[in-house]
Amino acid sequence: MVKVTTPRGRMLSGITPSGSLTLGNYLGALRRFADGQPAQEGFFFVADLHAMTTPHDPKRLRDLTTETAALFFAAGLDPEYSTVFVQSHVPAHVELSYLLECTAHVGELGRMIQFKEKGGRPGTRASLFTYPCLMAADILLYDADAVPVGGDQDQHVELCRDLAVRFNRLYGDTFVVPRLARAALAARVADLADPAAKMSKSADQRAAGVIRMLDPPDVIARKISRAVTDSEAAVRDDPDHKPGVSNLLGIVAAITEEPPEDVAAGLASYGELKRVCAEVVVETLAPIQRRYADLLASPEELEALLAAGASRAREQAEPVLARAKHAMGLPA
Numbered sequence: 001m002v003k004v005t006t007p008r009g010r011m012l013s014g015i016t017p018s019g020s021l022t023l024g025n026y027l028g029a030l031r032r033f034a035d036g037q038p039a040q041e042g043f044f045f046v047a048d049l050h051a052m053t054t055p056h057d058p059k060r061l062r063d064l065t066t067e068t069a070a071l072f073f074a075a076g077l078d079p080e081y082s083t084v085f086v087q088s089h090v091p092a093h094v095e096l097s098y099l100l101e102c103t104a105h106v107g108e109l110g111r112m113i114q115f116k117e118k119g120g121r122p123g124t125r126a127s128l129f130t131y132p133c134l135m136a137a138d139i140l141l142y143d144a145d146a147v148p149v150g151g152d153q154d155q156h157v158e159l160c161r162d163l164a165v166r167f168n169r170l171y172g173d174t175f176v177v178p179r180l181a182r183a184a185l186a187a188r189v190a191d192l193a194d195p196a197a198k199m200s201k202s203a204d205q206r207a208a209g210v211i212r213m214l215d216p217p218d219v220i221a222r223k224i225s226r227a228v229t230d231s232e233a234a235v236r237d238d239p240d241h242k243p244g245v246s247n248l249l250g251i252v253a254a255i256t257e258e259p260p261e262d263v264a265a266g267l268a269s270y271g272e273l274k275r276v277c278a279e280v281v282v283e284t285l286a287p288i289q290r291r292y293a294d295l296l297a298s299p300e301e302l303e304a305l306l307a308a309g310a311s312r313a314r315e316q317a318e319p320v321l322a323r324a325k326h327a328m329g330l331p332a
């Protein structure tokens with residue numbers, strides 16, 4: 001039996017390139033990934049294979065994959081501390097995914113909320129059904145122990161844990177069983193036009209309530225100035241009764257790292273709240289947008305960064321895949 005050790009503090013997460021990244025992706029994910037450096041050993045990838053589980057356009061997928069990868073670096077992921085790569089550059093993901101399809105049960109995959117929501121449509125791709133196996137492979141290949149995801153992904157990480165435990169029981173100790181790392185501040189940024197919904201990158205590119213990381217300052221200011229508020233005209237943090245205002249306060253709070261009540265205390269009107277919010281968002285995104293433009297200006301540099309990331313990822317993933325194949329009875 002192979003001895004599996006848990007490398008403490010190894011963090012892993014992926015973002016599916018299904019739209020231009022939003023302020024929510026930055027505050028809820030990328031910024032946290034970057035802040036964990038250098039203490040945290042991180043693996044962060046663009047989950048391009050996951051963007052093919054629903055009808056997709058090949059050119060748009062290619063463009064979004066490049067854009068997302070460049071934004072990872074621009075947001076501060078440093079190749080010295082973090083391994084940043086594109087999922088499809090590491091074939092072990094697909095290989096292990098198949099082994100996990102041979103571990104998962106049809107019943108448990110059918111119970112996944114995302115599948116239940118989208119799976120009934122005519123023309124549903126088989127990959128939408130098996131997608132949690134690919135996601136489990138993403139995680140298990142890196143012996144990850146912390147997997148920060150948004151709440152809608154908790155169920156998939158739970159399934160990954162179940163599959164790892166089952167595999168270890170059936171075939172011997174092979175995988176590190178990961179834990180869920182819950183997001184702290186601003187885990188959830190809501191859509192400015194519909195504060196009941198999350199700010200989603202896969203919303204229509206022109207959606208008025210979605211701030212993209214690459215939106216120019218005037219567009220950001222306009223979207224925030226049109227954000228839904230309420231008729232009470234009191235700046236106060238009350239997510240249940242004032243979701244629009246609380247969302248704006250939450251954005252400012254996440255950026256300035258103050259409690260939302262303190263942010264509210266300093267502001268007299270919704271107009272002022274929106275001005276401050278636009279100001280801090282623009283200020284936060286400006287340096288990221290500059291680094292992004294620099295990276296796009298030298299595509300060879302981005303390519304080299306991603307090639308190096310993929311090679312480090314393969315080095316980590318291949319022995320784990322070999323361990324799993326051997327455990328299941330496949331020849332060396």
Ligand code: TRP
Nearest residue numbers: 013014015016047050135138149
């Ligand atoms: N499925 C995740 C999402 O839609 C992205 C993802 C793919 C992921 N593989 C992962 C997240 C592995 C964490 C770990 O948001």
